[in-house]
Amino acid sequence: MRARRGLSHTHVGSLHAPDAELALRNARDLYTRRQEGVSIWVVPASAITASSPDEKDAFFDPAADKVYRHPTFYDVPDGVAHL
């Protein structure tokens, strides 16, 4: 669901439907009763491949020591602008 123009779609929930067309309509009726969205995507659950908690270390820990990817890693000499 995209809550407002300019924002990314975020997951809001699950639902049942016999096909994609009805899934979209059911999503509209179930999840936008209070103007929660301006755009909806629906994806069949069977099309989602999820990472497993067991793989959490292997998947995500290797990113932990790559601090040089973050701008705060770098020293900026005093007085430098536009950097």
Place this chain on the structure above:
Amino acid sequence: MIGPFDFALALGDDALVAAQRLAEWTTRAPEMEEDIALANIALDQLGAARLLLSYAGELEGAGRDEDALAFLRDDREFRNCLLVELPNGDFAVTMAKLLFLAAYQLPLYTALAGCADERLAAIGAKARKESAYHLDHASTWVRRLGDGTEESHRRMQAAVDQVWPYVHELFAPDPAAPVDPATLRADFDARVAAVLDEATLTRPESGWAPAGGRDGVHTEHLSFLLAEMQVLHRAHPGARW
């Protein structure tokens, strides 16, 4: 039909009676998701009814508000079309009724949005978007029921056959009205034909064309619907709720 009061009243009554029927589905729909969808459509119709009846009351200038018009008139004073008061029947009948109603209300409200009366134009502009969704919803289901199983095809065709005669009344010419209903027929026919074709359904030959709703001569069903709708309000004259 003459004058903006009768026009607003007729449209308001259509929406009110349609809402009352659709709301009967609550807790009874074929699927829980559909319960929510039908309630949404009922709420749209009810919202339009309130705007139209309130405006009708103002045009009349006799101090009647939306509730006085909804709860204190008898069936002979209601101006809704017969189509909306027909019982819900099974889900196929309800979808046939909704398809025809939405295919009529969409061009009607669209035309209304451009009419000279500012209030009616504003109501039309709001309601046409809702009608577009109702038409989409009904079409979505008519296609599935028509082209689903043997049983659903049989039921959907029977529903179309049963309800079809009541559509003719919707387009009785009224050149003096803010929107002449006769001018909407071509649009209606085109939209309905497309859906029925896709749904592998046939449009019945039109011979019988029951009418009278706009003159307050209804089917036997309306009086029961109103008796239920009005019972509490009428039991406490003058009370606030």
Place this chain on the structure above:
Amino acid sequence: MYGNDFSAEDAPGGGLLGEVEAAEAALREAAARGRRGGAPGPDEDLEAYFTEVVDADQKIEPRDWMPEAYRKTLIRQIAQHAHSEIIGMQPEGNWISRAPSLKRKAILLAKVQDEAGHGLYLYAAAETLGISRDELVELLLNGRQKYSSIFNYPTLTWADVGAIGWLVDGAAIVNQVPLCRCSYGPYARAMIRVCKEESFHQRQGYEILHTLAHGTGEQKAMAQDALDRWWYPSLAMFGPPDTDSTHSAQSMAWKIKRFSNDELRQRFVDMCVQQAEILGLTIPDPELRWNESRQAYDFTQPDYDELMRVIKGQGPCNRQRMEHRRRAHADGAWVREAAAAYAAKRVEQKEKVAA
């Protein structure tokens, strides 16, 4: 019955809705805090890992390891909660067609529709535990899973719609707000959504009663009669007294439940007393009085034998509610089959085109 936990600190915004927001903030904060490093090692004790996550007020997520009894308890509780939302539509739905003004009709229709939505959010949360909605619906229809016993009482007058909003939704909110902090992520998130949406439900009920209580003599009598009939069944919604409650201790340890039935019941009574005074209605309990030493109201307990009878199926409307649900499900079978057949035909056509 859903039970629960109240934070001692003041909630932002105040009131129950404030607590819901606080629970949501706590959920985000716990997520940001992270647990220690990561997943359990291959030779680590899974049970200890689970306990550590729960003790740290972190959320258990669907693919995490969890004790089988935890899974089962959650499935049962979430399913019964979902069934309650769906069956609960009936007593109020009973008055949509007769609502006394168009405004009230619209509000009631929107409210009953919300209940259907809440049922669906909850079924979706239950499904993350490895059971399908079809199975759960089947368990409801064949009577193996229950729903809240309150919905087995009839709505005889319009005032009952007000009483359900004020008392039944009020009791439900007292029960549900702590569930926003439940240790199971999908349930906690569903409850946050449900509680936020339900904030208008209790108010609309209170407004109905307030209008009636300040209306004609007949209207006021109608309101008092509704309070007389709904008061004790609402107190019974919190379940049997703690001394007789079977599931409580383990659920507390797992942080599924955070306060006992009696604590929640007391909290509910304490909230209602002043609200009833403003309505000008009398709570039907001659023993109701402020207890200075406990800083709470003393009150008469509901008839728990009656509660047990209603749970066992002998309430005024058990059969009617179940029959209604079964009929709707059965009558809709051909529609669901048609939708499935239509979808299957489309898939077939696509495959033909591809081939």
